[in-house]
Amino acid sequence: MRSLAFGLFCLLCCNAVRLDRRRPRPIAARGRNETTVQTKAVENPCKAVPLDFVFVIDSSRSIRPHDYEKVKTFIINLLQFLKIGPDDTRVGLLQYGSEIHPEFSLNTYTTKAEVEQAVRNMKHLATGTMTGLAIQYTMETSFTEEDGARPANLQIPRIAMIVTDGRPQDTVEEIAAQARQAGIQIFAIGVGRVDMDTLKTIGSEPHSEHVHLVANFSQIETLISVFQSKLCGGDESHLFLVQ
Ligand SMILES: *[C@@H]1O[C@H](CO)[C@@H](O)[C@H](O)[C@H]1NC(C)=O
Numbered sequence: 001m002r003s004l005a006f007g008l009f010c011l012l013c014c015n016a017v018r019l020d021r022r023r024p025r026p027i028a029a030r031g032r033n034e035t036t037v038q039t040k041a042v043e044n045p046c047k048a049v050p051l052d053f054v055f056v057i058d059s060s061r062s063i064r065p066h067d068y069e070k071v072k073t074f075i076i077n078l079l080q081f082l083k084i085g086p087d088d089t090r091v092g093l094l095q096y097g098s099e100i101h102p103e104f105s106l107n108t109y110t111t112k113a114e115v116e117q118a119v120r121n122m123k124h125l126a127t128g129t130m131t132g133l134a135i136q137y138t139m140e141t142s143f144t145e146e147d148g149a150r151p152a153n154l155q156i157p158r159i160a161m162i163v164t165d166g167r168p169q170d171t172v173e174e175i176a177a178q179a180r181q182a183g184i185q186i187f188a189i190g191v192g193r194v195d196m197d198t199l200k201t202i203g204s205e206p207h208s209e210h211v212h213l214v215a216n217f218s219q220i221e222t223l224i225s226v227f228q229s230k231l232c233g234g235d236e237s238h239l240f241l242v243q
C-alpha cells in the first residue's frame with residue numbers, strides 16, 4: 001500500500017518533470033481515522049497537476065450495503081487530494097454491474113462539492129461484475145472529448161481507478177491492455193476475493209504501484225490514512241518529489 005501511496009502522490013501532487021529523486025521517508029502516521037483525514041486534507045490541499053481522472057466502481061451484488069458506503073467514503077476521501085475544476089483535475093465516475101451505469105462524466109461537474117454530492121447519491125446496482133465491459137466503456141466513452149477528456153496533445157494524464165471486489169464475469173486482459181495502450185494509466189484496487197493475477201492483467205506497470213489487493217472494505221480506509229498522513233498533509237510533502 002505504501003507504494004500505491006507514492007505512486008498516486010506522484011500523479012496527484014508532483015510535477016510531471018521530477019527534479020528531486022530522493023527517496024521518500026517511510027510513512028509514519030497510519031492510525032489516523034477518517035475524521036482526521038478529511039479535516040487535514042481540507043486544511044492542506046495538494047498542489048496537484050491537472051488530471052483526467054475516472055473512477056470505475058464495481059457495484060456488484062456481492063458488495064454488502066455497508067461496504068458500498070465504505071467505497072463512497074474512499075472515493076470522497078481521495079477527492080480531497082485533488083484540485084477539481086475545468087482547468088484543474090476533472091473527475092468522472094461510472095459504476096458497473098451487469099451493465100455500465102455512468103454517473104457523471106469528466107465534464108459534468110466543475111466543483112469538488114458537486115462531485116462529492118454525486119458520489120453520495122450513487123445507488124448500489126447489485127448486479128453482476130462485467131469488469132471488461134466497464135474498461136471498454138472507460139476507454140471508448142469516458143476518455144473522449146465528448147465526455148470531457150482533454151485533447152491528447154495537451155498530455156493531461158488519463159487515470160482510471162478501478163475498485164473491484166470480485167472475479168470478472170467477462171474477459172479483461174485484452175481490453176485492459178488496449179486501454180493502457182491508448183494511454184490510460186490504470187490503478188486496480190481489489191478488495192477481498194479478487195485474485196491478484198486478474199488485478200495484474202488490469203493495472204498498469206509497475207504493478208507495485210498500480211495494483212493493490214486489500215483484505216476487506218475496512219482496509220480501504222487504512223489506505224486513505226496513508227495518503228493523508230504523508231501526501232498532502234505535512235510540511236514534508238516536498239520530500240515526495242521523487243519518481
Ligand atoms: C477520529 O479522530 C478524531 C480526531 O482525532 C476524534 O475526535 C474521533 O473521536 C475519532 N473517531 C473515531 C471513530 O475514532
Ligand SMILES: *[C@@H]1O[C@H](CO)[C@@H](O)[C@H](O)[C@H]1NC(C)=O
Nearest residue numbers: 192214215216217218219220
Ligand atoms: C479486515 O481485514 C483485516 C486484515 O486482514 C482484519 O484484521 C479485519 O478483522 C478484517 N475486518 C473485517 C470486518 O473482516
